[in-house]
């Protein structure tokens with residue numbers, strides 16, 4: 001029987017979104033504590049995560065307010081570690097396949113997301129060069145090649161899909177709103193490239209991910225922002241030509257809160 005569980009998260013963070021998806025899929029009973037990454041509470045690093053990042057989980061110990069974490073709870077971090085932890089806590093949710101081959105395939109897919117798709121997407125956001133756009137499309141194509149003819153990454157929905165969905169979601173919001181280090185218009189160009197027939201299987205996969213109830217339950221706020229370029233986002237693009245990680249986060253975060 002799982003013990004008390006508090007998730008420290010931030011709505012802008014794709015890594016934290018992964019853990020929200022897993023907990024939602026598992027129908028877990030947990031407390032969610034949203035950390036303002038631009039103004040982190042002073043207790044967060046010393047009491048929860050010395051690396052001062054989300055996501056983190058406090059597991060076990062007495063039921064306490066999230067801003068007063070108990071010394072008795074175990075503090076766990078790193079999204080992929082937390083996904084496996086949630087899968088272990090809730091075996092009946094089948095977040096990983098039981099079959100060893102399918103399980104290995106799920107882990108291979110997760111590795112490809114971590115080593116290919118995420119770095120390529122960060123390149124688009126932070127470098128914004130034509131080479132970075134091409135590398136991102138190549139990475140999407142690589143992921144697409146791993147997909148079976150239909151269904152999710154390893155047929156049934158699993159951690160593999162959870163590992164990628166938050167990044168695809170934020171990529172779509174950023175590209176549709178021209179947020180990134182690239183020239184304005186490049187976001188639309190990348191999205192148009194992804195509409196080409198060579199990405200048909202990927203597009204079906206992306207539609208299936210968005211239709212998943214756990215995705216809808218955890219991505220509503222940002223989804224409302226997915227409406228195409230708005231005055232607010234275009235202003236942000238002009239203000240934030242310095243696309244440092246912090247500024248990108250601010251751009252997306254401000255845009256999301258603008259659209260609430």
Ligand SMILES: N[C@@H](CCC(=O)N[C@@H](CS)C(=O)NCC(=O)O)C(=O)O
Pocket residue numbers: 012013014015016037052053054055077078079080
């Ligand atoms: N490798 C970590 C990455 C987590 C991460 O980078 N989180 C970011 C937000 S997306 C963070 O908390 N950064 C700290 C900050 O912005 O100060 C994981 O997979 O959990």
